[in-house]
Amino acid sequence: MEKSSRLRRLWGKYKWIIPASFIASLVFSLTAIALCRVRGFDGMESYAVFNIGADIVSLCICTVLLYSLAQDKDGFSAYTVTFAMLIFFTAALLFSDAAWWVVEGISGLRLWNLLINVFRFIVTTMLIFYFWRYVVTALRLDGAYRRIADIIMNILLVPAVLACFANLFVPLYFSISDDGVYFREPLFLWSQLYFGIGLVIATIGFFVSEVPVKDRLITASFVLIPVFNQIITLYSFELSTEYCAMLISIVLVFGVLVTKREKEHIAMEKELYEARVNVMVSQIQPHFMYNALTSIAMMCRIDPDTAQEATVTFAKYLRGNMDSLRQSSPVAFEQELEHLKKYLYIEKLRFGDMLNIEYDITATDFRLPLLSIQPLVENAVKHGVGMAEDGGTVKISTRETETAFEVIISDDGLGFDVSAPIKDDGRTHVGMDNTKRRIKEMCGGEIKIESAVGKGTTATVILPKEGQNFEDTVS
Structure with missing residues (x-):
């Protein structure tokens, strides 16, 4: 808040x-x-x-x-x-x-x-x-x-x-x-x-x-x-x-x-727990599970080894989401990144060569709320490159400034008009709204969105260094 x-x-x-x-x-x-x-x-x-x-x-x-x-x-x-x-x-x-x-x-x-x-x-x-x-x-x-x-x-x-x-x-x-x-x-x-x-x-x-x-x-x-x-x-x-x-x-x-x-x-504590539940639920929406299982089912015929690896990765991904219910304090960025890679692995099975993923990780020694980056990446995949005819690239970067750590998620997809009213389309914005709230409440941070129609979108998570004195707390 x-x-x-x-x-x-x-x-x-x-x-x-x-x-x-x-x-x-x-x-x-x-x-x-x-x-x-x-x-x-x-x-x-x-x-x-x-x-x-x-x-x-x-x-x-x-x-x-x-x-x-x-x-x-x-x-x-x-x-x-x-x-x-x-x-x-x-x-x-x-x-x-x-x-x-x-x-x-x-x-x-x-x-x-x-x-x-x-x-x-x-x-x-x-x-x-x-x-x-x-x-x-x-x-x-x-x-x-x-x-x-x-x-x-x-x-x-x-x-x-x-x-x-x-x-x-x-x-x-x-x-x-x-x-x-x-x-x-x-x-x-x-x-x-x-x-x-x-x-x-x-x-x-x-x-x-x-x-x-x-x-x-x-x-x-x-x-x-x-x-x-x-x-x-x-x-x-x-x-x-x-x-x-x-x-x-x-x-x-x-x-x-x-x-x-x-x-x-x-x-x-009640509000944060409800926020964690909403974030977790928003990341396991039926359409995502259906798409993931469909992709794995197709792989079972043409590439059983990849299907097996995908099944294990998907199981670990679901386990990470469930563990978020017990996590009440920020986690190390490396943990969030590993969970994010599992999500992108599954999406890559679905989009194939239309989805390119790049990493530019120059800073890792910071903490942030669990599942706080995935909603931004999901938007980049789903609304950015996923709707582009030729697909595109999603890039995840980190950097350290004098006063904060920053995580930047950018795509070269369709982009949108940031001044336009947000459409009320049900659960689309639940994960994003809760992510903004948790980052403010738990780290004193903020999210900045920049976008241009036809050029792509960049979301920057800013985490002040003064909000980094946290210990792991699992309730």
Whole structure:
């Protein structure tokens, strides 16, 4: 599918984001633990010790979740990246919270207290921004509402971050006393403005979204937990519920993500299996079997040895088609070529000297879906040289470019007008359609067709090198 191919290219461009988030979260966790060991817990209130411990545990869980996402490259999507950024900024917020409890009330660490709180306010703002991005992807928001909402969230993000940064010089939202104690300033409520606007926009999104109600309720539950936490901790400086609110939200969304991926994986496996069945069936159509058996029957009288060889070859050809049902990953090109030669051997029996076959194989070290070349060759034989009065030549070539491997099937047959509408003639295009789909889905590749009436047709299969990291999988 075009979407799958696009996501493969997107992963190639931004594949560093999730691993980098995991490494950063791991650094946050280790740093928080190191700070606690250096500071110790002497003279610290019990609720502060509890909050620090809970923050570190939550940090470790965020790190594990990011590690899981980093390992699952096949599940990459805009939803996954947005969710990873949500986890990352949650981890950053948890780290800043733990660090704050460590330095709070120590006059000698007043500057560190100031820096940590500025960092915490900025991270909170970024978390709200990526929460909105999560709502957009989870609820599949689009149209005029999303465009307007994106403009609002993007424009307000810059002044919101700058206002947080300004606290380094002017006590807008908070101040740190000379003895190292944090105090909220009267303008603290303004720091919640971006949060409030984001909440209103997200809430409207729940109503304008067209996704099923169940999905909207799941997303809404992720909103309500932080909201309740914000209300509870607005004027509380002791027992914090921030860590548990974030942890519950992240675990909830991660559970939904895992379930969603599992369903998509099962659906994709089913679609690929059906595609393999359709390809296999399309290559053993009754007319082909009839023609093959007729040719072998004729050979039994005039050339028994050739008939015997043809029978064995035909049996191996059928066996290869049946084996394709169990093959769920790309195979080596040499395997596909051997199967293709069996097919062409049988067709050669039928067409005789009217069918010439040429090979120009300069590259073989690549993989492709099983039975993905045969539909192209079959079209070249059947619609190209097979309909020409004097027959013709089918040429199979391979080559390696800087970024891809290419398989070229060309013929000097009748050709056709590529701009003309495709005729609906039943099963003729089933094999071709499934081949295009499987090459995109399994290798991120594509097929290009060039043809001219009276001059022949050339089909080029392009297989990107970045899609060649596969192992044999027989289900």
